[in-house]
Amino acid sequence: MTSDTLEQQQELDKRRQADQAYDAIENLIATLQLRPGTPVVESELIARIGLGRTPTREALMRLVAYGLIAQLPRRGLMVSDIQLAEHLDLLEARRALERLIACCSARRATPRQREELLTCAAQMAEAAQREDLERYMRVDQLMDRVNHAACRNRFAVAAVVPMIVQCRRFWYAYRHHGDVAEGALAHQRLAEAIAGGDGESAARASDALIDSLRAFAQQVIA
Structure with a gap:
């Protein structure tokens, strides 16, 4: 060497x-x-x-x-503290970035990355069924990483990662307000759309995922 x-x-x-x-x-x-x-x-x-x-x-x-x-x-x-008042604004900004990342991943992901996304989504569904929240969050983090690598847009990834981290903590702190199975289904639809190579479908699935996070946040804040 x-x-x-x-x-x-x-x-x-x-x-x-x-x-x-x-x-x-x-x-x-x-x-x-x-x-x-x-x-x-x-x-x-x-x-x-x-x-x-x-x-x-x-x-x-x-x-x-x-x-x-x-x-x-x-x-x-x-x-740091969890900022309830700012969370909906954070999700609004995250929506645009996630949509861009999903579209890019649908076009640019390798066959292996597409398989990995589907595997992560299946594991999230299994963890949700077992109510294994720690595994659910670990696989969620792994799916994000595969998606970010697949999109090949480091600027979008650098901007969205801090938002994802804040959302992950928010979700865990108030998880009794949410439906884990619904979250797993939203991730599965996103993974399927990216794996299928359809940018428009991936964008819609990304929006649907953020919609579910927004609805969850509104329940917490109300």
């Missing part, structure tokens, strides 16, 4: 560890194991997720940028 190849592999390993740290911490926040207002102590997180200081810090920086963690003067890091 050449020195350049070794450096590339080391950089890839670092990026993978940072992604793993991000996934672990985001899951703790999204599932309210770290509740709003909880101080974020780096050493405790490192022990909890089992990863090093550098990937943990990189993950925390991303979560600050996404709004899940607030950086407060003289108080350090703290899990």
